Amino acid sequence: MLEIKNLHVSIEEKKIIKGLNLSINKGEVHALMGPNGSGKSTLSYVLSGKDKYEIDDGTIEYNEKNLLELDVDERANEGLFLAFQYPMEIPGVQTSFFLKTAINSKRKYLGHSEMDALEFAKLMKSKAEELNINNEMLKRDLNVNYSGGEKKKQEILQMSMLSPKMAILDETDSGLDIDALRIVSEGVNKLRSKENSFLVITHYQRLLNYIKPDFVHIIADGRIVKSGDYSLALELEEKGYEEISKSA
Amino acid sequence: MAATEQTIKQVNTLGDTDYKYGFSTELDEIRPPKGLNEDIIKFISAQKDEPEWMLDWRLNAFKVFNKLPKPEWAKLNIPEIDYQDCYYYSIPKSLKDKPKSLDEIDPEIIKTYEKLGIPLKEQKMLSGIAVDAVFDSVSVATTYKKQLSDLGIVFCSISEAVKTHPDLVKKYLGSVIPVSDHSFAALNSAVFTDGSFIYIPEGVRCPVELSTYFRINAMNTGQFERTLIIADKDSYVSYLEGCTAPMRDENQLHAANVELVALDNAEIKYSTVQNWYPGDKEGKGGIYNFVTKRGACRGKNSKISWTQVETGSAITWKYPSCILQGDNSKGEFYSVAITNNMQQADTGTKMIHIGKNTSSKIISKGISAGKANNTYRGLVNILSKAKNARNFTQCDSLLIGNKCGAHTVPYIESSNSDSMVEHEATTSKINEDQLFYCQQRGLNSEDAVGLIVNGFCKEVLQHLPMEFAVEAQKLVAISLEGSVG
DSSP states (O other): EEEEEEEEEETTEHHHHHHEEEOOTTTTEEEEEEOSSSSHHHHHHHHHTTOEEEEEEEEEEEEHHHHHGSSSHHHHTTTTEEESOOOOEEEEHHHHHHHHHHHHHHHTTTTOOOOOOOHHHHHHHHHHHHHOOOHHHHHHHTTTOOOOHHHHHHHHHHHHHHOOSSEESSTTTTTOOOOHHHHHHHHHHHHOSSSSSSEEEEEEEEHHHOOSSSSSEETTTTEEEEEHHHHHEEEEEEOOHHHHHOOO | OHOOOOOOOOHHHHHHHHHHTTTOOOOEEOOSSOOHHHHHHHOOOHHHOOOOOHHHHHHHHHHHHHHOOOOOSOOOOOOOOOOSSSSSOOGGGGGTOOOOSSSGSOHHHHHHHHHTTOOOOGGGOOOOOOEEEEEEEEEEEEHHHHHHHHTTOOOEEEHOOOHHHHHHHHHHTTSOOOTOOHHHHHHHHHHOOOOOEOOOOOTBBBBBEEEEEEOSTTBOBBBBBBBEEEEOOEEEEEEEEEEEOOOSSSSSEEEOEEEEEEOOOEEEEEEEEOOOHHHHHHOOOOEHHHHHHEEESSSTOOOOEEEEOOOOOSSSEEOOEEEETTTTTTEEEEEEEOOTTEEEEEEEEEEOOOOOOOEEEEEEEEEEEOOOOOOOEEEEEEOOOTTTTTEEEEEEEOOOOSSSSEEEEEEEEEOOTEEEEEEEEEEEEHHHHHHHHHHHTOHHHHHHHHHHHHHHHHHHTSOOOHHHHHHHHHHHHHHHOOOOO
């Protein structure tokens, strides 16, 4: 699904990612953990195609395509989804309208006709209910005056409606209380299947109690310093980043 | 709705030019020679078979025009206009002998309107909008006339009203915009060719949206439209005008005068979607849109609301205004002005508070892209008798790219200590993180800009009649195509 080889990335001459390798197969959930400034969010932006990042070396293959050659919207329509750490507010654009526009953009890209209004309304209603998102919120402007938790739920709603092949969750747990964390995690778990892959980026092991990863990677200073299974997250919680990085 | 969707579909298939309405129709035309003089005015008046008082009115206006100084432009860069190098009257030959029914109209003209999505045939008029269509200088057909006249509503071309309702025309024409107001007002008064006339009788609420569609077809032709709307006591009317023009290398002049009169407790809602040809990317060609629009809230508790979406024209210069004469009267101005490439817009409003407890609200959204310049210029004038007057103004500007400009020039004059005036203004650049966010959800960059800008304009667009809001949203997106790299 996703194959990152020897990735080097810099921003304004500053090297952030320094030779990162990561391979994610269909149906796998990978967790990427690391301290602040280790390059976690940079990786999510590079994968989704945000500009201003300079790819100095390396390759990224996604679904047998050269990911780095695709535009941001092409990547999205090819099934790559980023749940933002800080979702953007778009004043004047109703949340439901935004969802519909996103779905139809993807359908258009894939050569399908637009989803009819009724079908869309049904889909939105059922997905929103699963996430405990009420109708009133869908009528508000996208992310405007949303609480932190509401914004994150909104990201997961978008994800579940777009049903991506490869979803990257960038610190989705930050700013969530325990109830919201559970609901969001359940939303993610519902999407898990043999076809979909996830890259879950987080500081804390807490989230991984809810979303059990198949693999855990620890990133430090732009490189993956240690990989393992779920038990690595528990070890990390116990010892802290510094000690784990040292022992690596 | 159906008509709007049809418009969008049709204009999307109109070939590979950027301006989607840039087709012209081949028609034999009747045109007197170029130039502006008394003979032309007499010719126009004779063509329209006008009574003598109307001709005298025109000739007087021409005298005034010759005496008035040419306007000095504040922010606009306008080459000198050669009034002698312009045709002042043009009608397709087949319209000369007035069509008695729609079947007699030249099929070519019908086709033009169909391309624009204006269904003239009555049987297609399912969308509940009565349309008066002005093609160059004459009004082609007014649909729904019978149904409206049963309510006592007069909706016809101004040329027709001169003959059928001379008393109303004499009483109100030039009563809001005096002939001597400024040079373009006088020019229009001298050579106006056609436009709409509406009279809503006392106590009547007009049940349909009334609409006019203007189209400049002939080359080198100025269009001098004249619209007069009178809402008698306790009446209501909502009116919409839409405008397009074919692509021409030369600049074409459009100098319209629009007068509104609202009597006691009457309300007029006037919406404009202006999409004249803006010229090409280098600024060649395009319409000069110099329009004077003014509404008088003469009666107590009357209300006039202007909503405009200005996306076209090489130069737009207009300030739809309200004279709040009646006590408790209200004026509103909602505006979206978009300039791209080399377009220039200097637009805004004037709210003149005369009566007691009068209030006005101004919401202006200016969007600039390419090398365009966009100016909001607005006057709020509160006279000494206007006790307890209120105004709220909000001007937001959005910049796309770094070669465009946005300017906000508010003038506030208050001669009254009871009044309250609020002004808020913001200027922002389109936010790249917002664009990235939308693109990450699968929207291409143009759709993303369209979405964000439409959100920015929402407060204004929601004041448009439903049927046109969708078209306006698409126009907003179309007019910004190519603005992000």
